[in-house]
Amino acid sequence: MAHVEAEFVQRKPVQHLLINQMSRNFEYLLHKTETESHMKLRRGLPSDIPFIYRLEKQYIEELENDQLTKWQGNIERHLEQWISSLPQTTIAQLQGTRAGYLFWEREGEKALIASVNVATECRRKGVGLALVESFESEARLAGCSVAELGFVTHNPARYLYEKCGYQPSGMEGRYLLMTKCLGTLGLKGFD
Incomplete structure (x- = not known):
């Protein structure tokens, strides 16, 4: 004993x-915050197109208002892009409500973020970070070695991209380009 x-x-x-x-x-x-415990990422659906349209329009009005008329004139082209990109579109939901989206396109070994947007009331809750991290994992799985994005220089999302490790790589007109080496696989799935 x-x-x-x-x-x-x-x-x-x-x-x-x-x-x-x-x-x-x-x-x-x-x-853990309510946001983190109630966020869900899923693949984009045709029924998400009106949501994407609303956030895209809001972005143009807020950050590139001088481009609004041109953007509206190209709405058919935008709709075609949104629909064709649904397989590479991720929708973030908070407590069952759409909070943001990201869609991307592939150019060889490069994965380009075509658009990422978070609803105003859902910002600063980790939605953008979750979308970018999910995109990076998906791009790695697709065999892409570099991620790239571009945005107007006064876009406050720049701080998110820097936090995620993106580095300035040049300018294209009024858009700052940033890239990130994706490195090894980091798996994150969809529900």
Whole structure:
């Protein structure tokens, strides 16, 4: 009996460490934000086109208002792009409501973010980050080695892209181009 008690006493510090770690993990889960615990990413559907249209239009009005007339004149081309890109479109939902989207196109070994947008009321809740991370994983799986995006220089999303590791790679007219080497596979799936 004394041998068993001595063995238990020796293991107690290890058990105590494990219990502390489990408690910290549980506390982390309890403190997870509502946004993180209620976000879902899924593939784009034809029924998402009106949502994409609304956010695209809002973006143009807010950040490139001088291009609004031209954008509206090309609406058929935009619709064709949105529809043809549905297989590479990810929709983020918060508590069952659409919160944002990202769609991308492939050019050889390069994955280009064609558009990423988050509804105003859903910004600063991790939606954009989740969309970009999902895109990067999907692009890696597709065999792309580089990700690229472009945006007007005054777009505040620049800070998100920098946080994700994108580096300036040039200018194309009024658009700042940023790239990121995608490296190895980092798998994230769709529900």
